[in-house]
Amino acid sequence: MKSVAIIYGWSEGPWQSKRFVAELSKSSLSVTKDLKSADIIFAHSAGCYLVPKDVPAQTIILVGLPYWPGRSSLSSVLKNLTVGLRQHHSEGDIKWWFSKLAHNLYYIITRPQANWYVLTRHKIENLPISNEGKKIILVRNQEDTFCHPDVQKLVQRVSEYKFIELPGAHDNCWVNPAKYINLIRSTS
Secondary structure (H helix, E strand, O other), X not given: OOEEEEEOOOOXXXXXXXXXXXHHHHOOOEEEOOOOOOOEEEEEHHHHHXXXXXXXXXXXXXXXXXXXXXXOHHHHHHHHHHHHHHHHXXXXXHHHHHHHHHHHHHHHHHOHHHHHHHHHOOOHHHOOOOOOOOEEEEEEEOOOOOEOXXXXXXXXXXXXXXXXXXXXXXXXXXXXXXXXHHHHHHHO
16 A cells, blocks of 8 residues: 655645545555655645655655745735635535635644744755656646746746646645545556
8 A cells, every 4th residue: 555645835734634635545545644654745835845855755746836936925825715715615615615714724823833844945946856766746726826837937846847737726635636646546
């Protein structure tokens, strides 16, 4: 059984990934907190910048890399709130969206040290390098307000990654995990 380690972004944690983890289990994939023993690393948002350089995992999946030159973080957050509200309202899942916001605030307040670490590591040079046979896949969701549509052209290191675009907003992997789980399974 392949193991997957999840690296969360800013203001995220296990609550957001409940659906995702449940789908992993149904797909005969296990979740581990030990990055050194994981077969696959799945990093979301600012967590993309937190993948250690020395992980032995041969597959690293980066989803929603926050990189958009010329757009402020505040602008991305506000646009993401609008997109998320529209998406969850149309899907009849507005209660989940409000609960997600409450949990985002909870993680910000209760994990100040983790938030500081995420914000200080938010640099292109901290992204993983495609070497030694590692497969790095960058997933950009089509309505992602944090990841520039041309990120692969803008960042040299990212140009070396396999690039996949999927429908949905920035947090889509937590809400509709099936396509991401299929991607993980296809890399095994």
